Amino acid sequence: MPRRYGVRSARRYLLTAASVVLMGVLGYCQFMSSSTKVVAESPVFQSEYEISQNTFKMDDEKLVAANTKFGFKLFSEILKTDADKNVFVSPSSVAIALAMTYNGASGSTQQAMAKALELQGLSLEQINSSNAVLKEFLENPDPKVQLTIANSLWARQNFPFKPEFLQTNQEFYKAEVSNLDFSDPGSPAIINNWVKEKTSGKIDKIVEEITPEQVLFLINAIYFKGSWTEKFDKNTTANYPFNLISGEQKQHPMMSQTGDYKYYETEEFQAASLPYGDNGRISFYIFLPKQNSSLTAFYQNLNTENWEQWMTKFSKREGFIRLPRFKMVYNIELNQALKALGMEEAFSKKADFSAMSEEKLFIDTVQHKTFVEVNEEGTEAAAVTSVGVRTTSVQLKPEPFQMIVDRPFFCAIRDNQTGSVLFMGSIVNPESSD
Known part of the structure; x- marks a missing residue:
């Protein structure tokens, strides 16, 4: 069985770090620049949806705008190969999984990831604190809408990851961090059971096998169910x-x-x-x-x-x-799309993930899988993103x-x-x- 590290309460973090600027990480439409209300001067939404001035600041808007650009850029890259197919992705899931990974990047790799993710000008502290707040803010927004966001890190047993890297992902992303014996043939099933649980059974597998070189999987799971x-x-x-x-x-x-x-x-x-x-x-x-x-x-x-x-x-x-009415499952490896957006170094042996470990690491694969069903009752959707890291009027x-x-x-x-x-x-x- 996996051994889990202790996870600090995000609520306790919010109380002890009230002075930290809070930002929105999942958002993909830019907030108004100096107002407490969302989405420009929208006649549709302005009067209906308000956010406390104590919750979101100007930095949040910058990050929301950054993720908007990343989401549409990623979708555009995917369409280059899948234009004649049904495509359904969760840019929020991909952004969160890569944000957790970004905490381990340094030097030119960090700069390349920041450019691809449109995060230039935002500090790591801003990105992380935003994720912590927005996760809590987005979940279960309505009695008839279920929205859950779950994160996990699955580390090769006895591999020397830096405690600060693991602690940051626990602190800000509420990530469950587990040590696994990757040589055990049952390890993929343990990871996939977590995925199945967090997506209410809609996605039951994201890791097919674990190779000897793989040392870490960073996984985000989003589940949505809403009645019209x-x-x-x-x-x-x-x-x-x-x-x-x-x-x-x-x-x-x-x-x-x-x-x-x-x-x-x-x-x-x-x-x-x-x-x-x-x-x-x-x-x-x-x-x-x-x-x-x-x-x-x-x-x-x-x-x-x-x-x-x-x-x-x-x-x-x-x-x-x-x-x-429609129902579908979509599965894609995002390596090529992310390389095309400027993250190629992170997938190469030139990668610098020294904030993650003293060992030489690079991203092996980014897998993304979604489920969606739209019918007379409403919509059910789920997404999982796995970032696999390997050594080398x-x-x-x-x-x-x-x-x-x-x-x-x-x-x-x-x-x-x-x-x-x-x-x-x-x-x-x-x-x-x-």
Whole structure:
């Protein structure tokens, strides 16, 4: 059985370190620069979601903006190889796992990771304290919404990791740190059982095997389950055509609903926000390219600046939505995408992780796996990221809209209070898969 190091209470840390600047790590939409309210001058969210001035400071906004850029850059890299597939990722999960790893980096490796993660200008203390606060702030935001974030470090037994590195990840990330006999064939099962537990059984494996050179796995797990504020009536679900990228048309179960939605439309796309729970703090966003456009064209404009602007444009409008039910599992190794973003050194033998150990270490693999199911009741989603380290005014009421999601679309699950993009996806074929 693994031996666990003691974990200090994050709440105790907050009480004893009240003077530390607190920041938002998971967020992907920039906060207002000098206000207590979130998301620029948004007419949609400004009056509904407020954050205490004692909780978030200007440094938080810088970090939220940094993670926004990283999340969309990463998604763009993934689409270069998986554009014709369903893609669903959690930029929050990847950011947290790499932030824990970042605590072990030094020198040019730390600089390269900071550039790739858009963290230049932020101190390690700022990044860590932000993670500690935002984890506690985001979890279980609504009686009808479950959101949990769990972290763990699995270390090779007797390998000389620096105590400061382990303690920092325990202190700020509430990471469970365990020593394992990596030579034991049962060790992967121990790690995977933790993953299965933290994702409510939706993801049951992230580590296939442990090689003799591997000495550490840093793992983040996020689990989300939210009921729609207004559930879809199952009696209205029926088969309708969905148009694939290939031009083929298939019949697929589509949910339908009429109501008042936060809605935004341009010449290129329609967008709607479907809220979860009693307070609608977390929403499911759908961006549907117009018939004369395409998902490829939409992705050419999907960046931090446009996203932040779009979030301020949503307004209440009556309409009809038809949305496909879908369920999928997505699995990807992120090594190449992260190297393309500037982290290549961290994966090479030139890597400097001397803040982690005196031994020569580098990142062996970054694995990311997600699950999502969208149905009449709501949405269930989970994500796991594993970083393996080895040695070596009055407006006229507009006409009701119609949004028939019968072709490939982009979607995201966003915490509207902090701006955190918890998940994002590209759905090109809503065929259910296990």
